[in-house]
Amino acid sequence: MTQAPVTYARQGEIALICIDNPPVNAIGHPVRAGLVVALDQFAADPAARLGVLYCAGRSFIAGADIREFGAPPRAPFLPDVIAQLEALDKPVLAVLHGTALGGGLELALGAHYRLGLPGVKLGLPETTLGIIPGAGGTQRLPRLTGLHPALEIMTSARQVAADEALALGILDALAPGTDPRAAGLEMGGRLLAQDAGPRRVSAMPAPEIDPEALRNLRASVAARFKGQIAQMTAIDVTVSGAGLPFADGIHLERAAFLRLVDSPQRAALVHAFLAERKVAHLPDLQGVSPRAVEQIGVIGGGRMGSGIAVAALLAGLDVTLLERDTASAAAAQASVAQTLEDSVRRGKLTGDARARILSDQFRTTNDYAALSDCDLVIEAVFEDMDTKRAVFTQLDQHCKPGAVLATNTSYLDIAQIAAVTRRPADVLGLHFFSPAHVMRLLEIVVPEGAAPDAVATGFVLGKRLRKVSVRAGVCDGFIGNRILQACRAAADHIVLMGANPYEVDRAITDFGFPMGPYAVQDLAGLDIGFFTRQRKAATRDPREVVARWGDVLHARGWLGRKTGQGYYLYDGPKPRPNPEVEAIIARERAARRISPRDFAPDEIIARYMAALVNEAARVVGEGIAMRPLDVDVTLLHGYGFPRWRGGPLHWADAQGLPVLLHQISGFAREDAYFWQPAPLLADLAARGTSFASLNDPG
Numbered sequence: 001m002t003q004a005p006v007t008y009a010r011q012g013e014i015a016l017i018c019i020d021n022p023p024v025n026a027i028g029h030p031v032r033a034g035l036v037v038a039l040d041q042f043a044a045d046p047a048a049r050l051g052v053l054y055c056a057g058r059s060f061i062a063g064a065d066i067r068e069f070g071a072p073p074r075a076p077f078l079p080d081v082i083a084q085l086e087a088l089d090k091p092v093l094a095v096l097h098g099t100a101l102g103g104g105l106e107l108a109l110g111a112h113y114r115l116g117l118p119g120v121k122l123g124l125p126e127t128t129l130g131i132i133p134g135a136g137g138t139q140r141l142p143r144l145t146g147l148h149p150a151l152e153i154m155t156s157a158r159q160v161a162a163d164e165a166l167a168l169g170i171l172d173a174l175a176p177g178t179d180p181r182a183a184g185l186e187m188g189g190r191l192l193a194q195d196a197g198p199r200r201v202s203a204m205p206a207p208e209i210d211p212e213a214l215r216n217l218r219a220s221v222a223a224r225f226k227g228q229i230a231q232m233t234a235i236d237v238t239v240s241g242a243g244l245p246f247a248d249g250i251h252l253e254r255a256a257f258l259r260l261v262d263s264p265q266r267a268a269l270v271h272a273f274l275a276e277r278k279v280a281h282l283p284d285l286q287g288v289s290p291r292a293v294e295q296i297g298v299i300g301g302g303r304m305g306s307g308i309a310v311a312a313l314l315a316g317l318d319v320t321l322l323e324r325d326t327a328s329a330a331a332a333q334a335s336v337a338q339t340l341e342d343s344v345r346r347g348k349l350t351g352d353a354r355a356r357i358l359s360d361q362f363r364t365t366n367d368y369a370a371l372s373d374c375d376l377v378i379e380a381v382f383e384d385m386d387t388k389r390a391v392f393t394q395l396d397q398h399c400k401p402g403a404v405l406a407t408n409t410s411y412l413d414i415a416q417i418a419a420v421t422r423r424p425a426d427v428l429g430l431h432f433f434s435p436a437h438v439m440r441l442l443e444i445v446v447p448e449g450a451a452p453d454a455v456a457t458g459f460v461l462g463k464r465l466r467k468v469s470v471r472a473g474v475c476d477g478f479i480g481n482r483i484l485q486a487c488r489a490a491a492d493h494i495v496l497m498g499a500n501p502y503e504v505d506r507a508i509t510d511f512g513f514p515m516g517p518y519a520v521q522d523l524a525g526l527d528i529g530f531f532t533r534q535r536k537a538a539t540r541d542p543r544e545v546v547a548r549w550g551d552v553l554h555a556r557g558w559l560g561r562k563t564g565q566g567y568y569l570y571d572g573p574k575p576r577p578n579p580e581v582e583a584i585i586a587r588e589r590a591a592r593r594i595s596p597r598d599f600a601p602d603e604i605i606a607r608y609m610a611a612l613v614n615e616a617a618r619v620v621g622e623g624i625a626m627r628p629l630d631v632d633v634t635l636l637h638g639y640g641f642p643r644w645r646g647g648p649l650h651w652a653d654a655q656g657l658p659v660l661l662h663q664i665s666g667f668a669r670e671d672a673y674f675w676q677p678a679p680l681l682a683d684l685a686a687r688g689t690s691f692a693s694l695n696d697p698g
């Protein structure tokens with residue numbers, strides 16, 4: 001029998017109520033039920049004059065059990081448990097350590113006193129899951145902190161550090177040490193000596209409202225969380241509740257909470273949260289021990305190599321960066337030093353830490369012998385097969401046996417790179433995204449025959465660098481860039497048929513992406529697309545429709561932001577459409593005898609998303625992504641897919657796969673080559689099932 005998640009004990013006059021529900025003490029049904037029993041025991045125990053509520057393990061409660069959302073709610077409900085706690089006629093002290101989040105903080109707000117241990121962080125992150133605090137948080141927190149700090153905490157979902165929580169009045173005191181039970185007994189004894197009674201937050205006066213500050217907050221939240229419901233609902237419920245008796249405020253909160261729990265945005269955001277954790281659960285790596293990684297080599301110190309070096313340095317790893325000559329090595333050294341300086345300016349790193357990193361952890365070289373002790377090397381030289389193969393020939397000669405040899409290639413066949421070494425099983429792709437020290441996605445590209453412990457080492461490195469690592473198979477563009485190419489082609493086809501690039505970008509940003517495909521190309525540089533197109537020209541199917549205006553822009557030297565113009569002009573505070581682009585496109589339409597027609601934003605989205613989902617289904621069907629959730633996480637973290645839509649394949653399930661398939665068949669009447677339905681999509685639709693069924697097959 002498993003141990004009860006809530007236990008009751010007494011030491012002298014102090015009752016000890018302990019929650020022990022690993023890994024994060026989430027308040028699921030067994031915990032709520034256990035709390036009701038323990039609180040009843042405390043109330044009925046004549047020898048107990050004060051209760052201490054605390055948690056075992058690494059942290060106080062991380063919130064309600066996310067996995068229960070979507071299932072029918074089961075009594076006892078958390079607001080009722082908290083009401084029972086607060087109504088006790090004997091005082092309860094909550095002792096908080098680790099993180100006290102969501103329903104966890106709400107439970108603590110129902111206690112009469114709150115003590116924090118060093119490093120504790122508090123927060124109400126519900127809005128990141130598409131809901132609002134549903135157990136009194138919107139009504140109790142503002143009574144302690146005032147309205148605006150509470151609204152800021154809820155809408156930002158940030159974690160508040162111990163000192164700030166004390167200053168805001170959320171915590172009554174901080175105690176040293178790491179043992180919540182001991183700290184609780186100590187402060188409980190003091191409260192008893194003072195004869196302290198229950199002190200109920202619900203009985204405190206409602207907060208004042210500052211209309212001007214509220215207007216400003218609403219405006220900034222509307223802009224920052226465009227398309228999302230939860231943040232504005234949190235504001236509305238909190239503010240309305242502040243004008244009502246406490247019990248009415250709680251009813252209002254509960255009704256809004258239950259409404260949001262049933263919303264598609266909640267389903268999408270919880271899917272994103274769980275998918276981010278599931279990507280690292282790989283059955284074939286179960287029980288595989290990774291190799292040790294402390295010393296890293298990076299080859300090439302350009303845009304990606306220097307970013308990768310910074311990511312590794314900030315994670316405490318030792319980095320040797322190799323460039324092709326001393327001048328390039330000096331430039332790479334300066335670029336890494338500058339990025340670290342930017343981190344100091346943004347308060348992410350101290351000046352001393354930067355100096356220590358540069359003197360003790362980092363060096364540049366142009367001599368491969370300097371890499372002989374490296375545990376793992378990441379190559380980030382030009383995207384050219386011969387250059388990369390020459391680098392790997394050198395690595396094979398100089399790196400120690402067992403070193404993992406990785407390439408950051410965007411598109412090239414990793415097996416061909418590995419083939420120049422005598423240890424192809426140690427070669428894999430570690431595909432970072434630009435800027436590499438900022439972007440959280442890492443595609444771990446696994447060629448056939450890669451050693452499982454080399455792959456496991458890639459995942460351990462990803463975790464150390466605080467990346468979200470997704471396993472990908474080898475193909476042109478792996479998961480993300482391959483899908484992106486299909487989206488870009490779809491966008492180009494829409495433009496060829498009559499929309500302009502700015503209409504496409506606007507529709508895509510209105511859907512929730514931070515940028516549209518043409519603004520992204522300007523940011524990345526039109527030269528990148530140009531070389532990819534050139535490389536592929538020889539192998540193209542003659543039926544493929546490929547827009548050519550990009551070559552015209554390239555020939556004029558309009559490479560996007562870096563040259564001041566591309567699809568947009570960058571000559572003022574805001575980019576504006578480049579008027580000549582439309583004329584160039586119009587000439588191409590005329591040459592192809594296309595009469596342009598209008599496109600409504602809905603049709604643009606339908607085509608763009610159908611292309612995205614169709615290619616994603618191919619990527620899953622071919623085993624390039626292991627599961628649909630791997631695609632979702634890739635698009636969320638590397639390509640700006642709106643998180644509140646869950647990821648493209650979660651979105652596809654929500655639309656209904658037969659609907660998407662029907663749309664694709666309609667589009668295929670104009671372009672049967674591009675709009676071939678992916679076999680997996682057709683199969684799932686025919687069987688009446690979903691992409692989600694492949695995430696949890698068991």
Ligand code: 3HC
Pocket residue numbers: 023024026062063064065066067078099101102103104106125126129132133134135137274277278
């Ligand atoms: N419910 C269920 N499982 C949870 C959970 C929760 N609230 N929070 C974390 N977990 C699980 C994770 O899924 C993961 O499971 P796995 O081992 O099977 O992959 C495990 O706990 C460990 O989580 P992390 O890998 O995220 O561990 P970290 O140490 O990196 O982070 C954390 C810990 C900061 C607590 C982070 O997990 C987190 O942010 N959790 C969610 C917090 C949250 O959003 N709380 C609000 C919930 S909604 C609510 O409370 C409603 C209320 O108002 C009524």
Ligand code: NAI
Pocket residue numbers: 299300301302303304305322323324328379380381382383384387391408409410411431432433434
């Ligand atoms: P870059 O042109 O900025 O940098 C390449 C660096 O490699 C230069 O500093 C160059 O001096 C150096 N180099 C070239 N040949 C070398 C050799 N033989 N030995 C040592 N150093 C050598 O290129 P960028 O953008 O950093 O790209 C590098 C790799 O990363 C490419 O494979 C690219 O496809 C990939 N990539 C690029 C992304 C991006 O957004 N730029 C994103 C993800 C991957």
